[in-house]
Amino acid sequence: MFDLLTESKGLVSHGVSCCGGCGLELIMRNVMDVLGPDTTIVIPPGCSALFCGYSNETGLKITGMQGNLENTAALAAGIKAGYEIQGNYHTTVLGFAGDGGTLDIGLQSLSGVMERGDNIIYICYDNEAYMNTGVQGSSSTPLGAKTTTTSAGKPTSRKDLLRIAIAHRVPYCASATISHIPDLRKKVKKAKEIGSTAVLHIHCSCPTGWGFSQEKAVEVCRKAVATGAWLLYEYENGKTTVNVKPKELKPITEYLSTQTRFKGMDQDAINSLQAEVKANYDALLAEEEKGAVRG
DSSP states (O other): OOOTTTSOSSSBOSOOOOOTTOHHHHHHHHHHHHHOSSEEEEEOSSGGGGGTOBTTBOSBSSEEEEOOTTOHHHHHHHHHHHHHHTTOOOOEEEEEEEHIIIIITTHHHHHHHHHHTOSOEEEEEEOSSBGGGTOBOOTTSOTTOOOSSOTTOOOSOOOOHHHHHHHTTOSEEEEEETTOHHHHHHHHHHHHHSSSOEEEEEEOOOHHHHTOOGGGHHHHHHHHHHHTSSOOEEEETTEEEESOOOSSOOOTHHHHTTOGGGTTOOHHHHHHHHHHHHHHHHHHHHHHHHTOOOO
16 A cells, blocks of 8 residues: 555656756656556666666556667557557557667667557657767767767767658657756647657756756756757648747857867867757748748
């Protein structure tokens, strides 16, 4: 029998082993609060695997499983199909994976889900490296960032998950961040109601891997939005909407200077990144303006 004085409120345990200042816990608590108890989750190995727990212990009060790193989307689609065969069309099935398990190792199974239009929600919490195994670079690591496998700074730009989703003609995909929680919650609610594949890409600050004091977690993500390092927008049934539109982007250095992973970037690399984020922002505004359908 539960002790009502110590039992956690909501669907996530009141004690989890995230690193101090990790954005992941904030994401999980808000996602679970919006989706509710009639949800099944699939989590691969990674930082979020701590919510699965081990043996007969778990950090979540919903049904779920930990799969392999490469098949989160496929497992979620299979579970949803099994529910529907049983006549259960109401349970939300959620795939919840990091950037390595999404944009690298798990991209093939996610592509299959998006092509078929399976009725699942797929969330990528993006801390921009393989954090739980030693901060190795992923294809979502941004240009210039240092990791243990890009010690001189990553020489290439990051992969763009939402553009990949849009190319698959998914009915709904969106970006979000821990610094804009009302926007995040609104997008989770839309994803739940869309009735087909929905993909959310959530910026997840990591004090351990990015190199900043843990109390700055939300501030760092807010600066990412203000400088254009992370753009907040959604793509819904062929229409692009930019959710946060700074009149003028702040210099990218205001974001880079908050983290040690960008320390030592030369001016040419900074200029390249500045040009890249400005071009991405301008293209997104133009796309919204003309109501373009991509993909």
